[in-house]
Amino acid sequence: MAMITTSKNFINSCRKLSSETVLSIIASIILVFVASFFTPFILRWILLPNIVSHSQDVDFTFRTCADQLYGVCSFPEAIVDLDEMETVLSPGYYYSFSLNIELVDSPENRKLGMFQAQVSPKGISGTPLANYKKTILFRPSFYSKVYTFIRNIAFFPLYIIGFFPSFDTSKSILFTDHFFELSDNPTKTISLELQNRFIQVASADFHIRAHVGISSYLLYNYPTITYSIIFSICFTIYSGLCLLYWSNRGIELYVDEEIDSNEQPEIELTDNQGRPLNPLPYLKVLSSSLFPASAVMKHSKKKRD
DSSP, X not given: OHHHHHHHHHHHHHHTOOHHHHHHHHHHHHHHHHHHHHHHHHHHHHHSOSOSXXXXXXXXXXXXXXXXXXXBOSOOEEEEETTTTTOOOOTTOEEEEEEEEEXXXXXXXXXXXXXXXXXXXXXTTSOBSXXXXXXXXXXXXXXXXXXXXXXXHHTHHHHHTTOSOSSOOEXXXXXXXXXXXXXXXXXXXXEEEEEOTTOOEEEEEEEEEEOOOHHHHHHHHOHHHHHHHHHHHHHHHHHHXXXXXXXXXXXXXXXXXXXXXXXOOOOOOBOTTSOBOOSHHHHHHHHHHHOHHHHHHHHHHHHHO
């Protein structure tokens, strides 16, 4: 019964709301949805760097010799231009540079032995910001030899037709994992160099990866799940703040209505022309009609006098 009465009072209170108040409530609800929708994107923009993980195919080129036909007179080199990628490295983050190369299965590559690879981030003026070198050895290990032997025996027909390479032609090179990007001298290009003139590269992939925290890692690798979680949390918080605000407004309106209902208007006596009258004679007549004994006593007292 009390619940029904409360519901009726609530419905009556809602009917008494002005159009301005109704529009304010609707605007608050829309604002809660809009703020909850855009907050995850703002957090991603704040927490994530411009590049978290990027992979790009690179082509190694070299200078030919003028006095020799098909002569190689420089080391194979590849340039990664960040302006062409339309991105920049975010200052204040550590980055790792790695290179995956696939060589051609040729007699020249089997004789490579040991050589160096170098990566050089360069600034606006073209001067190297750092140089990182790594030694590479294309020589099969004992386990690699055993694996190759078992594979060739198990799939001998495929080995005969040349389906499997005779040696390991792929290599993954990690140059560094602690390159720090500075704001006063940003990186514009990254130069890659294989310091062997006779190497024959079939394909190569260059990888850039930023070192981020656990929150940035989750935002980048699980965007849908993190967006749903952040949206739910923000919607709960914003809805709670909106309910607190309108609860406070509702209490104030309820108190004002109670004060208005408790205040009784003063009754003013007027004549037919609207002029105020003195109520004292009317009160005397009213009291004499209600209490005639007191009127008789007053009349007898006047006679004695």
